Amino acid sequence: MLNAHIITIVNQKGGSGKTTLTMLLAGALADTYAKVLVADTDPQNSSMFWANRSAHFPAEVKDFSQAPEKLTKRIGKRIEECEFILIDCPPHASAPATENALAISHLALIPLNPSPLDLHASLDIRETIAKATPPSRPVWYSTRPSLKHA
Numbered sequence: 514m515l516n517a518h519i520i521t522i523v524n525q526k527g528g529s530g531k532t533t534l535t536m537l538l539a540g541a542l543a544d545t546y547a548k549v550l551v552a553d554t555d556p557q558n559s560s561m562f563w564a565n566r567s568a569h570f571p572a573e574v575k576d577f578s579q580a581p582e583k584l585t586k587r588i589g590k591r592i593e594e595c596e597f598i599l600i601d602c603p604p605h606a607s608a609p610a611t612e613n614a615l616a617i618s619h620l621a622l623i624p625l626n627p628s629p630l631d632l633h634a635s636l637d638i639r640e641t642i643a644k645a646t647p648p649s650r651p652v653w654y655s656t657r658p659s660l661k662h663a
């Protein structure tokens with residue numbers, strides 16, 4: 514029986530690299546693991562767009578953006594059949610999708626551009642993560658690591 518590791522990619526700052534990190538990580542994990550699911554919880558559906566533009570995206574990408582209050586239940590139905598579930602969040606710290614995703618996650622990845630303004634605009638997400646039960650483990654991930662801090 515499989516029991517998915519759930520990773521949420523989150524930051525209320527728009528355009529910080531959530532979808533790009535989600536999809537690159539999903540593709541890399543799918544090289545090794547057969548059952549990788551991307552849950553696209555952003556109504557903008559960028560992960561869905563990415564997958565639909567790919568001839569053979571190696572992971573399953575599914576639209577979970579409708580009825581975010583049902584996210585926990587819907588993800589729960591997939592836990593035993595997946596090895597990894599990656600949740601791509603909308604750019605809102607207190608959206609139901611973000612809060613529900615963090616509550617069921619083992620790990621939270623927070624991509625951000627390495628600038629003081631981007632860091633400042635991203636800090637509120639820590640409170641949402643702190644409120645999540647059980648606690649997710651946040652990891653800050655710079656989307657452009659070669660750039661120096663201003």
Ligand SMILES: Nc1ncnc2c1ncn2[C@@H]1O[C@H](COP(=O)(O)OP(=O)(O)OP(=O)(O)O)[C@@H](O)[C@H]1O
Pocket residue numbers: 526527528529530531532533534555557559602603604655656657
């Ligand atoms: N590591 C990276 N290096 C350079 N550019 C990047 C990197 N990650 C993402 N980008 C670019 O930054 C832009 C925003 O990326 P992306 O759509 O993944 O962000 P997002 O956080 O999902 O945005 P949104 O909040 O709108 O959902 C895109 O043009 C993408 O190509």
Ligand SMILES: [Mg+2]
Pocket residue numbers: 531532533555559560601602
């Ligand atoms: Mg996105």
